[in-house]
Amino acid sequence: MQRTFAAAVAAALFLSGSAFAQTAPDYSQVEIKATDLGHKTYMLTGQGGNITAAIGDDGIILVDTQFALLHDKIKAALAALSPQPVKFVVNTHYHGDHTGGNEAFAKEGAALVSHPNVAKRLTEGTTNALTGAKTAPAAPGGVPKQVYTSPSTVLIVKGRSAQVIHEKNAHTDGDSAVFFADANVLATGDIVSLGGRYPNIDVAVNGNIKGIIAAVDSYLKLSNADTKIVPGHGPLLNKAQVQDYRDMLATARDRVAKLIAEGKTEDEAVAAKAIQDLEQKAGANEQATTNFVRLVYRSLKA
Numbered sequence: 001m002q003r004t005f006a007a008a009v010a011a012a013l014f015l016s017g018s019a020f021a022q023t024a025p026d027y028s029q030v031e032i033k034a035t036d037l038g039h040k041t042y043m044l045t046g047q048g049g050n051i052t053a054a055i056g057d058d059g060i061i062l063v064d065t066q067f068a069l070l071h072d073k074i075k076a077a078l079a080a081l082s083p084q085p086v087k088f089v090v091n092t093h094y095h096g097d098h099t100g101g102n103e104a105f106a107k108e109g110a111a112l113v114s115h116p117n118v119a120k121r122l123t124e125g126t127t128n129a130l131t132g133a134k135t136a137p138a139a140p141g142g143v144p145k146q147v148y149t150s151p152s153t154v155l156i157v158k159g160r161s162a163q164v165i166h167e168k169n170a171h172t173d174g175d176s177a178v179f180f181a182d183a184n185v186l187a188t189g190d191i192v193s194l195g196g197r198y199p200n201i202d203v204a205v206n207g208n209i210k211g212i213i214a215a216v217d218s219y220l221k222l223s224n225a226d227t228k229i230v231p232g233h234g235p236l237l238n239k240a241q242v243q244d245y246r247d248m249l250a251t252a253r254d255r256v257a258k259l260i261a262e263g264k265t266e267d268e269a270v271a272a273k274a275i276q277d278l279e280q281k282a283g284a285n286e287q288a289t290t291n292f293v294r295l296v297y298r299s300l301k302a
């Protein structure tokens with residue numbers, strides 16, 4: 001039963017092309033585009049998680065690295081912006097579409113920085129809670145060594161600084177957001193994730209909808225009307241758009257919590273179709289909605 005369910009979910013995910021699908025993209029066709037956020041700070045998009053680059057006078061602070069096979073293209077896109085080397089790579093979390101380029105950047109001299117649980121998950125490998133799909137351990141050279149244990153840390157290159165902020169049990173159990181106060185740019189990782197999808201809640205590593213909402217609340221507090229918010233996936237956002245996203249998450253949480261209070265099982269919660277109106281708002285499909293309800297349900301039960 002369990003296996004049949006996992007296989008069905010895997011097949012549906014493959015067909016739907018959702019955020020959970022693990023089909024290999026054709027990297028040769030990927031183009032890295034840089035969006036100027038002002039104050040020598042850029043959002044880079046290609047395939048995988050959004051990248052943020054802050055250029056200082058003696059080095060670059062990079063947030064996330066997409067996939068290993070895109071390293072050369074990302075490096076070329078950065079070289080077009082600045083001759084400085086990448087001094088720090090911050091990983092917002094462990095997922096491969098944000099950490100795949102780590103090893104190559106580290107080989108070129110960048111220090112890999114993250115919450116300790118990113119290093120732990122990359123070292124040990126992980127299993128997807130919905131599909132059962134396993135992710136193998138990362139190469140040791142791609143595992144962050146500069147881990148921080150306090151709620152936040154500060155990275156400095158000449159003329160620039162980055163505040164790296166941990167939020168507990170949200171998208172994963174090792175999330176960091178990065179705030180560049182001088183540019184008023186906040187890179188959130190997948191705690192904020194839009195563009196035809198809901199956020200993934202990685203319940204296999206103690207991700208939780210309650211933590212995602214708490215983290216988004218802290219990002220809203222940190223932001224003003226002019227803050228440029230780089231989500232883990234999807235287009236650049238402003239504070240009002242992130243407030244809308246927060247409201248969508250809270251609605252989903254409240255409706256699933258109500259079903260749990262009524263004694264509904266996870267399958268019954270899915271069958272209740274309690275968030276169909278949000279599906280359109282998220283631009284997601286039915287399979288994504290089913291997955292999201294399951295993950296909200298599991299995190300509220302945890």
Ligand SMILES: [Zn+2]
Binds near residue numbers: 093
């Ligand atoms: Zn992720």
